[in-house]
Amino acid sequence: MSLKTPKGTRDYGPAEAVLRQRLLDRVIQVFRRHGAATLDTPVFELRSVLTGKYGDDSKLIYDLKDQGGEPLALRYDLTVPFARYLAMNNVRQMKRYHIAKVYRRDNPQVTHGRYREFYQCDFDIAGTYDPMLPDAECIKVVAEILTELDVGDFTVKLNHRRLLDGVFEVCGVPKDKFRTVCSSVDKLDKMPWDTVRREMIEEKGLDERTVDQIGCYVSECGGIELLDRLSSDGQLNAIEGAMRALADIRLLLQYCAIFKVSERISFDLSLARGLDYYTGVIFEAVLKDTPDEVGSVAGGGRYDDLVGMFNPKRTKVPCVGVSIGIERLFSIQEKRTMVGKSTRTNETEVFVVSAHRGLHLRRLEILNQLWSEGIKAEHSYKQNPKLLAQLQHCEKRQIPLAIIVGEGELARGMVKVREVASRQEEYISLDTMIEEIRKKLTTLNVPE
Amino acid sequence: MSLKTPKGTRDYGPAEAVLRQRLLDRVIQVFRRHGAATLDTPVFELRSVLTGKYGDDSKLIYDLKDQGGEPLALRYDLTVPFARYLAMNNVRQMKRYHIAKVYRRDNPQVTHGRYREFYQCDFDIAGTYDPMLPDAECIKVVAEILTELDVGDFTVKLNHRRLLDGVFEVCGVPKDKFRTVCSSVDKLDKMPWDTVRREMIEEKGLDERTVDQIGCYVSECGGIELLDRLSSDGQLNAIEGAMRALADIRLLLQYCAIFKVSERISFDLSLARGLDYYTGVIFEAVLKDTPDEVGSVAGGGRYDDLVGMFNPKRTKVPCVGVSIGIERLFSIQEKRTMVGKSTRTNETEVFVVSAHRGLHLRRLEILNQLWSEGIKAEHSYKQNPKLLAQLQHCEKRQIPLAIIVGEGELARGMVKVREVASRQEEYISLDTMIEEIRKKLTTLNVPE
Numbered sequence: 001m002s003l004k005t006p007k008g009t010r011d012y013g014p015a016e017a018v019l020r021q022r023l024l025d026r027v028i029q030v031f032r033r034h035g036a037a038t039l040d041t042p043v044f045e046l047r048s049v050l051t052g053k054y055g056d057d058s059k060l061i062y063d064l065k066d067q068g069g070e071p072l073a074l075r076y077d078l079t080v081p082f083a084r085y086l087a088m089n090n091v092r093q094m095k096r097y098h099i100a101k102v103y104r105r106d107n108p109q110v111t112h113g114r115y116r117e118f119y120q121c122d123f124d125i126a127g128t129y130d131p132m133l134p135d136a137e138c139i140k141v142v143a144e145i146l147t148e149l150d151v152g153d154f155t156v157k158l159n160h161r162r163l164l165d166g167v168f169e170v171c172g173v174p175k176d177k178f179r180t181v182c183s184s185v186d187k188l189d190k191m192p193w194d195t196v197r198r199e200m201i202e203e204k205g206l207d208e209r210t211v212d213q214i215g216c217y218v219s220e221c222g223g224i225e226l227l228d229r230l231s232s233d234g235q236l237n238a239i240e241g242a243m244r245a246l247a248d249i250r251l252l253l254q255y256c257a258i259f260k261v262s263e264r265i266s267f268d269l270s271l272a273r274g275l276d277y278y279t280g281v282i283f284e285a286v287l288k289d290t291p292d293e294v295g296s297v298a299g300g301g302r303y304d305d306l307v308g309m310f311n312p313k314r315t316k317v318p319c320v321g322v323s324i325g326i327e328r329l330f331s332i333q334e335k336r337t338m339v340g341k342s343t344r345t346n347e348t349e350v351f352v353v354s355a356h357r358g359l360h361l362r363r364l365e366i367l368n369q370l371w372s373e374g375i376k377a378e379h380s381y382k383q384n385p386k387l388l389a390q391l392q393h394c395e396k397r398q399i400p401l402a403i404i405v406g407e408g409e410l411a412r413g414m415v416k417v418r419e420v421a422s423r424q425e426e427y428i429s430l431d432t433m434i435e436e437i438r439k440k441l442t443t444l445n446v447p448e
Numbered sequence: 449m450s451l452k453t454p455k456g457t458r459d460y461g462p463a464e465a466v467l468r469q470r471l472l473d474r475v476i477q478v479f480r481r482h483g484a485a486t487l488d489t490p491v492f493e494l495r496s497v498l499t500g501k502y503g504d505d506s507k508l509i510y511d512l513k514d515q516g517g518e519p520l521a522l523r524y525d526l527t528v529p530f531a532r533y534l535a536m537n538n539v540r541q542m543k544r545y546h547i548a549k550v551y552r553r554d555n556p557q558v559t560h561g562r563y564r565e566f567y568q569c570d571f572d573i574a575g576t577y578d579p580m581l582p583d584a585e586c587i588k589v590v591a592e593i594l595t596e597l598d599v600g601d602f603t604v605k606l607n608h609r610r611l612l613d614g615v616f617e618v619c620g621v622p623k624d625k626f627r628t629v630c631s632s633v634d635k636l637d638k639m640p641w642d643t644v645r646r647e648m649i650e651e652k653g654l655d656e657r658t659v660d661q662i663g664c665y666v667s668e669c670g671g672i673e674l675l676d677r678l679s680s681d682g683q684l685n686a687i688e689g690a691m692r693a694l695a696d697i698r699l700l701l702q703y704c705a706i707f708k709v710s711e712r713i714s715f716d717l718s719l720a721r722g723l724d725y726y727t728g729v730i731f732e733a734v735l736k737d738t739p740d741e742v743g744s745v746a747g748g749g750r751y752d753d754l755v756g757m758f759n760p761k762r763t764k765v766p767c768v769g770v771s772i773g774i775e776r777l778f779s780i781q782e783k784r785t786m787v788g789k790s791t792r793t794n795e796t797e798v799f800v801v802s803a804h805r806g807l808h809l810r811r812l813e814i815l816n817q818l819w820s821e822g823i824k825a826e827h828s829y830k831q832n833p834k835l836l837a838q839l840q841h842c843e844k845r846q847i848p849l850a851i852i853v854g855e856g857e858l859a860r861g862m863v864k865v866r867e868v869a870s871r872q873e874e875y876i877s878l879d880t881m882i883e884e885i886r887k888k889l890t891t892l893n894v895p896e
Contacts, residue, residue, distance in 0.1 A: 014485035037462035037793035065511040129829035258812040346484035378483035381577035422500035
């Protein structure tokens with residue numbers, strides 16, 4: 001029998017789990033600062049819920065075996081379950097975050113922090129609102145998280161699906177090929193233009209002239225000046241959707257300026273995003289000081305039609321959201337902080353030590369007293385452990401205090417308390433033990 | 449397309465998610481008080497890891513579809529993944545908690561808080577220690593959690609697999625039928641003796657005399673007096689394993705008395721526990737004041753051989769642990785507290801309000817200032833929302849403060865602050881806005 005976790009998955013041992021929780025807590029703090037509530041959905045959905053939402057990526061969905069009953073599949077992201085929840089409960093307005101694992105049968109490079117099972121941290125705003133106000137807040141949320149996690153300099157690439165559609169139309173792509181050409185453009189962050197060009201011509205059947213014209217557009221990247229240039233592009237001007245998209249982006253850039261994140265933004269026509277469901281603004285955050293292979297660490301966009309797909313009446317609930325790829329951020333921090341023996345994995349405040357043989361029942365009494373007062377306490381699970389071994393255990397585990405129980409002291413109603421780091425010891429009365437311990441924990445500044 | 453969650457699963461909406469998180473936080477607090485570190489493992493395991501661990505219940509395991517690659521299955525509990533982790537990493541000693549969802553293709557009664565996807569909260573102690581010291585702490589942990597969650601009176605039933613084996617031997621059950629007879633005994637909490645008796649005779653092929661003798665033993669339930677009686681039982685006396693089991697239970701009861709949980713304990717020979725892997729003490733907590741259908745809310749026991757099953761050298765790592773059925777506890781609390789509109793699901797401290805048209809850019813500036821100071825703030829995503837609608841939103845969402853932005857006040861460098869509950873308003877200077885808001889939040893006692 002092979003002793004391993006499934007391909008593309010990993011365990012998080014205590015030190016990694018502690019570090020990851022700290023990372024997640026900071027992400028949650030940002031989500032909550034922006035007023036989001038949380039939601040939890042099942043790890044699997046009816047297969048039909050996931051069907052037709054992910055384009056080419058559908059082949060990466062994990063199906064469950066047919067063991068009788070409903071066809072099921074593991075969730076591929078948290079966005080589709082969110083949309084299903086909104087439609088099912090007829091919710092028209094919601095700001096929610098969801099932190100949970102998603103599943104993709106990819107061939108990920110685990111060395112670069114990419115897995116088949118990985119956490120996503122999603123923040124989404126659903127509701128019929130005025131243009132770009134929720135969209136700007138999503139970008140602000142990404143910027144706050146990446147700034148606070150201190151992962152170095154980053155750029156948020158920005159584009160618009162309707163603008164891309166306009167570009168495709170101008171270049172002469174037939175309408176029914178918009179989505180598939182969009183998938184090709186999406187590969188530009190991983191492949192050179194020549195490869196993508198060949199794919200468009202050979203696999204997708206486009207004209208060379210069309211493809212080269214697309215190539216001109218998608219190499220554009222900039223800010224307001226690019227926006228101005230595109231707004232006065234004679235051909236794009238004729239396409240209403242593209243003009244509205246440019247107006248959206250102009251407004252978004254204005255809001256981003258007020259939110260003091262302009263210098264992070266890059267309006268980038270090569271950004272396409274893989275998934276089918278986007279309908280408006282799309283964005284993706286990439287780290288600048290990190291090797292390319294880390295790729296994007298956050299991405300999202302507007303998907304105004306997804307909820308309607310679940311709704312028998314097709315009631316539209318416009319949504320915009322962002323997903324933080326916490327696993328890659330964790331992988332960067334893990335390498336940086338050298339996860340290891342120095343990370344404290346327990347919160348024990350007091351270790352109850354036997355000074356000599358025959359004291360385990362007294363130890364249990366003292367432990368019980370500490371627990372009932374809410375003090376975090378442990379002891380050795382040996383009846384007669386060696387004194388030195390117990391003290392070494394305290395040092396190794398960075399437990400701040402030891403209560404040392406000895407026959408002589410007990411006869412006088414006392415125990416010895418040792419500050420583990422300084423090795424200072426003093427006698428305290430059993431009667432005032434709890435208060436004394438509390439005082440010492442405060443002095444030693446042990447977080448509760 | 450059917451718009452539902454898969455059979456036996458549920459969403460947790462914001463109010464339920466908040467309540468469940470509170471419940472989990474209290475459970476975690478107890479686990480940490482006892483010094484446990486946490487661990488996270490993948491939601492699926494290699495199929496072979498789960499094979500041969502669950503006896504009859506194996507048929508309830510969710511398999512993943514064969515899509516090429518390794519045969520995988522969703523975890524059935526958190527114990528087997530823990531044992532796999534210990535063996536794989538050659539860990540000989542560990543106290544860990546793990547809170548995560550597990551999956552069982554059962555036909556659960558969702559009205560009673562039983563699901564196919566449900567959270568387990570596990571606490572386990574692995575290591576070679578002196579008898580019953582870790583076991584007693586597991587029982588203490590269960591008692592603390594059930595006491596602190598305030599779910600009413602409860603009993604912890606206690607038994608020992610080696611004692612049951614002794615009973616079976618005394619009654620004349622062939623050794624190779626011990627486990628299957630054990631499964632029959634396990635059904636006694638759901639079926640009357642007559643039905644179980646018939647199953648043993650007709651399906652398991654035991655003598656009537658054997659079965660009736662088993663019936664006598666498994667109807668026994670008590671405390672020290674029962675222990676004394678069994679210890680002097682002439683037939684059991686001849687079986688070394690049974691005698692050692694009785695000595696274990698005697699020691700455990702002594703430790704439980706020191707931990708002040710004796711009055712909760714019932715030594716109950718009908719307790720068998722379904723799973724194959726237990727090798728020693730077993731226990732199960734049941735609520736007294738709740739309808740029977742809730743069943744057990746916690747269960748566990750000693751499994752000394754499980755880690756060795758994963759280990760090529762069969763290195764033994766003795767373990768004992770407990771699993772809290774948080775979903776059932778949640779279901780009880782949910783009914784009791786009437787989850788609903790009164791549960792606050794966001795933590796927003798300040799809502800920034802436009803007093804009239806044309807102020808959305810100023811609102812964004814103020815919001816950005818609040819966020820950058822770590823204050824939890826929101827606004828309407830409409831450019832020109834109605835004043836009344838904004839104030840009503842604050843009241844409905846229980847947001848404590850509103851900053852009301854108006855042209856006249858802004859010209860004087862001021863904004864109005866409203867305490868939402870009391871509707872008291874006052875003007876504050878934009879220069880000191882942050883301090884004033886902080887002061888008010890402290891006065892209103894808004895938790896950070």
